[in-house]
Every structure is written in structure tokens, then in C-alpha cells.
Amino acid sequence: xxxxxxxxxxxxxxxxxxxxxxxxxxxxxxxxxxxxxxxxxxxxxxxxxxxxxxxxxxxxxxxxxxxxxxxxxxxxxxxxxxxxxxxxxxxxxxxxxxxxxxxxxxxxxxxxxxxxxxxxxxxxxxxxxxxxxxxxxxxxxxxxxxxxxxxxxxxxxxxxxxxxxxxxxxxxxxxxxxxxxxxxxxxxxxxxxxxxxxxxxxxxxxxxxxxxxxxxxxxxxxxxxxxxxxxxxxxxxxxxxxxxxxxxxxxxxxxxxxxxxxxxxxxxxxxxxxxxxxxxxxxxxxxxxxxxxxxxxxxxxxxxxxxxxxxxxxxxxxxxxxxxxxxxxxxxxxxxxxxxxxxxxxxxxxxxxxxxxxxxxxxxxxxxxxxxxxxxxxxxxxxxxxxxxxxxxxx
Amino acid sequence: xxxxxxxxxxxxxxxxxxxxxxxxxxxxxxxxxxxxxxxxxxxxxxxxxxxxxxxxxxxxxxxxxxxxxxxxxxxxxxxxxxxxxxxxxxxxxxxxxxxxxxxxxxxxxxxxxxxxxxxxxxxxxxxxxxxxxxxxxxxxxxxxxxxxxxxxxxxxxxxxxxxxxxxxxxxxxxxxxxxxxxxxxxxxxxxxxxxxxxxxxxxxxxxxxxxxxxxxxxxxxxxxxxxxxxxxxxxxxxxxxxxxxxxxxxxxxxxxxxxxxxxxxxxxxxxxxx
Numbered sequence: 001x002x003x004x005x006x007x008x009x010x011x012x013x014x015x016x017x018x019x020x021x022x023x024x025x026x027x028x029x030x031x032x033x034x035x036x037x038x039x040x041x042x043x044x045x046x047x048x049x050x051x052x053x054x055x056x057x058x059x060x061x062x063x064x065x066x067x068x069x070x071x072x073x074x075x076x077x078x079x080x081x082x083x084x085x086x087x088x089x090x091x092x093x094x095x096x097x098x099x100x101x102x103x104x105x106x107x108x109x110x111x112x113x114x115x116x117x118x119x120x121x122x123x124x125x126x127x128x129x130x131x132x133x134x135x136x137x138x139x140x141x142x143x144x145x146x147x148x149x150x151x152x153x154x155x156x157x158x159x160x161x162x163x164x165x166x167x168x169x170x171x172x173x174x175x176x177x178x179x180x181x182x183x184x185x186x187x188x189x190x191x192x193x194x195x196x197x198x199x200x201x202x203x204x205x206x207x208x209x210x211x212x213x214x215x216x217x218x219x220x221x222x223x224x225x226x227x228x229x230x231x232x233x234x235x236x237x238x239x240x241x242x243x244x245x246x247x248x249x250x251x252x253x254x255x256x257x258x259x260x261x262x263x264x265x266x267x268x269x270x271x272x273x274x275x276x277x278x279x280x281x282x283x284x285x286x287x288x289x290x291x292x293x294x295x296x297x298x299x300x301x302x303x304x305x306x307x308x309x310x311x312x313x314x315x316x317x318x319x320x321x322x323x324x325x326x327x328x329x330x331x332x333x334x335x336x337x338x339x340x341x342x343x344x345x346x347x348x349x350x351x352x353x354x355x356x357x358x359x360x361x362x363x364x365x366x367x368x369x370x371x372x373x374x375x376x377x378x379x380x381x382x383x384x385x386x387x388x389x390x391x392x393x394x395x
Numbered sequence: 396x397x398x399x400x401x402x403x404x405x406x407x408x409x410x411x412x413x414x415x416x417x418x419x420x421x422x423x424x425x426x427x428x429x430x431x432x433x434x435x436x437x438x439x440x441x442x443x444x445x446x447x448x449x450x451x452x453x454x455x456x457x458x459x460x461x462x463x464x465x466x467x468x469x470x471x472x473x474x475x476x477x478x479x480x481x482x483x484x485x486x487x488x489x490x491x492x493x494x495x496x497x498x499x500x501x502x503x504x505x506x507x508x509x510x511x512x513x514x515x516x517x518x519x520x521x522x523x524x525x526x527x528x529x530x531x532x533x534x535x536x537x538x539x540x541x542x543x544x545x546x547x548x549x550x551x552x553x554x555x556x557x558x559x560x561x562x563x564x565x566x567x568x569x570x571x572x573x574x575x576x577x578x579x580x581x582x583x584x585x586x587x588x589x590x591x592x593x594x595x596x597x598x599x600x601x602x603x604x605x606x607x608x609x610x611x612x613x614x615x616x617x618x619x620x621x622x623x624x625x626x627x628x629x630x631x632x633x634x635x636x637x638x639x640x641x642x643x644x645x646x647x648x649x650x651x652x653x654x655x656x657x658x659x660x661x662x663x664x665x666x667x668x669x
Contacts, residue, residue: 250535
């Protein structure tokens with residue numbers, strides 16, 4: 001009997017939330033309430049300010065967050081591309097509940113489309129290559145999903161794991177795709193040089209305009225990577241909007257229902273296979289887009305760039321942040337991509353620290369740093385219920 | 396048990412057959428779960444399906460809702476064979492069900508659970524959702540109206556924004572019914588809806604089942620609780636070891652020697668085994 005089993009489960013779950021949830025989550029909840037309580041114009045002004053700040057980040061060179069060892073613009077781009085990937089994987093893993101361990105395969109297909117058709121085999125325009133890359137990855141998502149989405153859980157994870165490796169090994173062993181030596185001269189986004197923006201320079205707590213260090217808006221070169229970051233950031237905003245629209249619709253509900261109980265969803269009129277395929281294709285779309293941007297920033301790719309470890313990192317970003325919450329996975333991606341760059345000195349310890357952090361997280365915040373909003377609301381309701389129904393008679 | 400409703404039911408409702416099982420057999424390896432079962436659920440009636448444990452009641456449900464394909468025989472809904480229709484297609488056709496073990500979408504709100512049911516007939520696609528097309532907006536509005544109406548009918552309107560898994564046991568049972576009703580079925584199949592209920596809750600459930608029927612739905616009820624089945628059903632079909640052993644109005648079933656033997660007999664057998 002599910003109900004008999006479920007109620008002890010919920011009890012232990014809420015006991016845990018009593019122990020950890022309120023203490024860690026309270027401040028943020030209060031902040032969220034305060035922000036949502038603000039009048040609309042103020043709220044929009046705050047959001048606008050945040051957006052401007054995000055775009056200005058590579059110019060501000062703020063000492064604490066800037067990376068001393070690597071170009072900050074480049075780090076920001078890397079973080080942004082992880083964020084993009086995490087948003088895509090969140091649809092697959094967080095919304096639809098499909099464990100995809102081969103997500104790097106889509107990332108690779110996007111990157112290789114741009115590289116092969118833009119440099120190695122043809123010299124097509126970047127404007128054509130990006131939609132093509134997205135188209136190919138979406139199709140590959142459908143092709144991978146159609147046979148494999150009939151298996152569930154662990155089996156799906158294994159099959160997708162294989163997919164990621166097959167893509168890499170195919171690239172490694174095919175001359176036409178550049179084989180092991182990779183592909184150079186990947187086309188960069190076309191530049192439009194409009195004006196120059198100076199960076200800031202910090203001496204202690206005071207900032208000066210550094211007129212020697214300027215970023216040309218929008219020159220996509222090798223040295224200055226800020227424009228790539230701006231491009232990726234813009235794509236993130238578009239994807240975020242689309243994600244929200246899908247989530248708050250029949251489609252988002254169908255994904256969640258499928259994740260919660262696939263058979264029940266099917267029996268309630270949800271064509272679950274179709275929706276799982278759609279989740280896979282949407283995830284592939286975003287992964288491919290991120291890969292294509294990565295290749296056109298990098299200028300050079302080889303199969304080494306698409307190791308299995310990357311898939312694991314992507315999944316880690318989603319799980320660490322909070323699968324199913326778009327802000328959570330963004331935070332997760334930032335943690336996974338930014339911290340190692342910021343603390344390069346500890347690079348050798350990276351995996352150890354990472355493993356330890358995952359263990360701590362699994363124990364104290366099993367649903368991720370920012371779990372889906374409803375989970376938090378559910379915790380609040382749990383607590384209320386517990387207070388109200390102490391020793392209730394209902395079994 | 397209230398006696399008054401019994402008298403009211405003794406006049407069986409006559410409607411055309413809505414769901415027909417025609418000589419349906421299901422074989423799992425060497426086990427015959429259903430063996431040539433035929434019965435019909437008539438439009439507008441409450442049909443109780445009873446039988447000892449393992450008699451094949453839930454298997455019957457699974458055949459009707461497309462979970463299993465019959466090894467032989469045919470299931471017809473409104474005269475049309477179900478054939479190899481997918482489960483979601485059968486739901487769209489007008490058969491909805493609840494589950495013996497509650498199977499809600501625990502991490503979705505009560506309202507969202509019901510909305511998933513209402514979505515069964517919706518056609519919003521990715522483009523519609525992305526551009527917030529008129530179809531999307533119409534279906535969202537219509538879906539929410541349906542969902543809220545059904546939840547009001549089941550007395551769940553104040554629980555709409557709570558997570559399904561936080562509802563009480565009785566509310567979860569009702570939410571399952573709400574979710575099924577939101578798919579706008581003609582036939583509602585309830586799989587042991589009274590499991591775990593106390594007598595007062597059972598009485599309420601009987602009332603609810605009648606009110607569902609009065610909304611124009613046909614109800615197929617699987618239940619262990621004899622009092623409930625006999626009290627609420629217009630007709631009763633009895634299964635034992637995958638075979639139908641009796642069918643008729645409650646008063647006939649109560650006095651049917653085969654049924655009495657089936658229920659008493661199994662108990663004697665069990666004791667004999669001990």
C-alpha cells in the first residue's frame with residue numbers, strides 16, 4: 001500500500017526539513033518575500049539594474065570575484081556556457097526526470113557542426129552554422145531518444161552514457177571530422193566594431209577607468225573575450241524566457257507528471273513518450289547551441305574537449321543547484337564552472353574538494369542548493385501541519 | 396448501513412452498454428488471470444465488481460484501460476473495439492480510473508494534478524506555449540475552470556495550492572477521483588476507493604459515488620467492502636479465479652449460492668491450508 005509506506009517517508013522528510021530547511025532557507029525566503037512585496041516599477045528597476053550589472057561584469061573587474069590567473073572575460077564565458085548547458089539539462093533531468101549521462105554528446109555535435117562546416121569541409125557563414133548546429137543536435141536528440149526513451153531509469157543512464165562516448169569516439173576515429181588532431185580555424189561570430197568600452201582598475205576600494213584596457217564592442221577576437229560572454233548571456237536570457245513559457249503550460253505539467261509517475265501520467269491522458277522525446281529534443285537544442293558557441297569562441301576543437309567527465313560535471317551542476325529549479329541549476333553551473341577558475345591554485349585538489357562538497361550536500365541539502373520552489377513551500381506546509389496535527393488521529 | 400438507498404436501487408437502470416467485455420481472457424505465462432470474462436457496464440449505472448483476492452478485478456481494470464492487451468476476446472467502448480489503442484488514447488476516448496495504491500503526482504500541487512487530467516484533451520504545442528497563442532490561453536483558462544469545478548465538487552477547493560503529497564489520506568483519494576474526472580470521462584473506474592476508510596468515511600464515499608453517477612457518469616467500482624458495494628451499486632458482477640461466477644442486482648448476488656460458496660469456500664480453503 002503506497003499510502004502506508006508514504007506517510008512514514010513524508011514524516012522523516014519533514015523531520016529533516018525541520019532540522020535543516022528552516023535554518024538555511026529562512027533568510028532567502030524572507031528576501032524573496034520582501035522583493036516580491038515591492039511595487040512593480042521598483043521591482044523592474046531592480047531587475048534592470050541586475051541585468052546591466054551582469055553585462056558590465058567583465059568591464060568592472062571587481063577584485064574579489066575576478067580571476068587573477070585567467071582572463072576574466074574568458075572565465076565568464078565558460079561560466080555562461082555551463083549555465084546554458086545546465087538550463088538545457090534541467091529540462092531533461094529536472095523537469096522530465098530523465099537521467100542523461102551523455103549530454104556532452106549534444107554539446108559535441110553542436111561544436112562539430114560549426115567546426116566541420118565552417119572550417120574543415122566548407123566555409124559556411126556563422127549565421128547559417130548556428131541554426132544548423134541547433135537543428136542537427138535537435139535531430140540527434142530525437143534519433144537518440146526514439147529508441148532509448150522506452151527504457152527507464154538506470155538503463156536510460158547507461159544508454160545515454162554510451163551515446164556521449166560514441167560521439168566522441170566517432171569524432172576521434174573519422175578523418176572527415178578531423179580525427180585526433182581536431183579542427184582549427186573554427187569561424188568566429190562576425191564582428192561589428194561600434195565603440196570602445198574602458199575597463200575599471202582597482203586600487204584597494206577605489207576604482208579608476210583604465211584607458212589602456214578597452215573592449216571593442218562587438219569585436220569577436222582572440223584576446224578579449226568579453227563579447228563572447230555578452231553573446232552567451234543574451235542567449236541565456238532568451239532561453240530563460242522560453243523555459244518559463246514551457247514550464248507554465250501544458251508541456252511543463254506533462255513533463256512533471258511524467259517524472260512523478262509515468263504510468264499514472266499515461267493513464268491520465270499524457271502521451272508520455274512524446275513528451276519525453278520533446279524534453280530530450282529541447283535539451284539537445286540548448287546543449288547544441290552551447291556547444292556551437294563554445295566552438296566559435298575556442299576557434300579550435302578536438303575530441304579531447306568532449307570527455308565523459310564533462311557530462312558528469314553537467315549533471316553535477318544540475319543536481320548541486322537543485323534539479324527542477326532554473327535558478328538553482330544556474331547557481332549550480334556557476335559553482336561548478338567558476339570556483340575552479342577562481343581558485344586555480346587548488347586545481348590539483350579540485351576533484352577531491354568536489355567529491356567532499358557533494359557528500360556534504362547530499363547529507364544536508366539533498367534537493368540541491370536552491371530546490372524547486374514548491375519543495376520549499378511544501379516544507380513550510382509540512383511544518384504547519386506538524387504543528388497543527390500533533391498526534392492527529394488520521395492514520 | 397443506510398437502508399433507504401437500497402430500496403431506491405432495486406430498480407435497475409437500463410441504458411445501452413457503454414463498456415463491454417466480450418469473452419476476454421488474459422494469460423500470464425501459465426497463469427490465466429482472466430478466463431472468458433464477459434459483462435457489460437450500462438450507461439448511467441454503478442456497476443460493482445467484486446471477488447476474493449486474486450480473482451482478477453484489477454486485471455479487468457488494466458484490460459479496460461489499455462495497460463494489458465487481452466490474449467483473446469475483445470473490449471468495446473461505446474460499441475467500438477479498443478483494439479491496440481495506447482493508454483492515453485483510451486483516456487481521451489472517455490475511460491478514466493483511479494488506482495488501488497494512490498498514485499498522485501506527489502510533488503505537484505493538487506490543482507496541477509487535476510490540470511494534468513484536464514490537459515488530456517488539450518492540444519497546446521511548443522510553439523503555442525512559447526508565443527502564448529490564443530489556443531494556449533483558451534486551453535489554460537478552460538482547463539483551470541474544469542479543474543476548479545471538479546475540485547469544488549469533491550470539496551478540495553481549499554487545498555488547490557498544496558502539494559498532493561501533503562494532503563491527508565482521504566483527500567488524496569478524492570484528489571485521484573478529481574484528477575480522473577477532469578479528463579471528462581464517460582466511464583469512471585474506481586479501484587478500491589474505500590481502502591483504509593472508516594465507516595463514516597465509507598458512508599460519505601457512497602454518497603459521493605452516487606453524486607458522481609448523478610452528474611451523468613457511469614461508474615465501475617472495484618471494492619472489497621461488501622456493505623459499500625451492495626449499498627451503492629445498481630448491479631454487481633462477481634469474479635472468482637478469473638471467471639465471472641455471477642451478475643445481477645445486489646439482492647440476487649447476496650443470495651447467489653455460487654457467490655456464497657466463493658466467499659465462504661476460499662476462507663475454508665485457506666484454513667484448510669493452514
